[in-house]
Amino acid sequence: MSPRHSLAEAARTRDRIVGYAVAEASRVGLEGLTIGTLADGLGMSKSGIVGPFGSREQLQIEALDRAGGIFRAAVIEPVAGLPAGPDRLARLIDAWIGYLADCPFPGGCFVTAASTEFDGRPGPLRDHLRTAVTTWRSRLSGEIAAARVESAHRSPDEAATVLIGISMAVNQEIQLLDEPDAAERGRAAMRAAVGLPQ
Amino acid sequence: MSPRHSLAEAARTRDRIVGYAVAEASRVGLEGLTIGTLADGLGMSKSGIVGPFGSREQLQIEALDRAGGIFRAAVIEPVAGLPAGPDRLARLIDAWIGYLADCPFPGGCFVTAASTEFDGRPGPLRDHLRTAVTTWRSRLSGEIAAARVESAHRSPDEAATVLIGISMAVNQEIQLLDEPDAAERGRAAMRAAVGLPQ
DNA sequence: CCTACCGATCGGTAGG
């Protein structure tokens, strides 16, 4: 008589699985996810993992979308209420570097890793990724344009390439090289790249 | 009576396998390599693939090392004979962008992809990768220092982070986004980042 | 959500 209850429980189960899959995939890649490993890690059966999603690919897609939401919550939403301008760009950079240094994904920036993993694998995952990356690039470009700062770079698009690149390099320095001053150097590099005072 | 012959043939077989594995791994990742797929692709049996290397991991390591050599041949060696200075740095940037735009790996920059793939997987592959990335970073930093150019960035290490980052962003724009002007924007961004004239 | 099972493929070996 209370289908609400079981629906809510089903939604919670999905959430748990996706959350665990995101953490796991940040370490071993989305293609490294296996239903058996997730089942073991969550103390469930394989059919309990795959059932709610229908296929591994659907679970991968939902994990990717969830990761995008986590990124937005960490980097975009904290500055969304501020007026556009150099100060908001500076705070966005701080949030971004903070996200890389104290990463919500145990294996480092999810989207960066997924990008190199899927750029050569056509399919719905690559399509989702393209959309996410393009949307973020546009937003960042707009943010830089709205800040109206002077820099060595000749267009907001060029500066966006530089900031996105620095974030990837910082991610590598943290995750692969264990470089302790990667975050500070990255923040300075980002500020310098868009002409913000140190 | 001619062991030379069979030794040379064995070496050629190894070479063929490693070369094919590099191309394949640039598309599906080093972890996506399977002995069966390589065997099919090369028209050989699985034992013919794994035999010369002893294990899949050893083949992965040799593929990674080979990829490093291909990068050096494309980006470092062309400028090795020139005197250090701004002109050599400019030519290095041109070679680097050319490598990204007309990539010897069908799936894009091998080391960038391997870095995000293995930064969360401890083991000999990650160790090899760390060494390769650290060596390249040091060389690039030295190159920037030797050029003695003025830029918005405060140290050769910071500028190296920016150039490496731009290369990663350009790789993404080419491989994932199919952005036609990625190479030109990347070249301009790299020159601006190290204070070279456009 | 579970157990039990499917055919396919995994890395690798034995023996030649």
Add this chain to the structure above:
DNA sequence: CCTACCGATCGGTAGG
């Protein structure tokens, strides 16, 4: 270098 084979694991399904 091959064929033939090993136990383990893959994604997924049937039936409950």
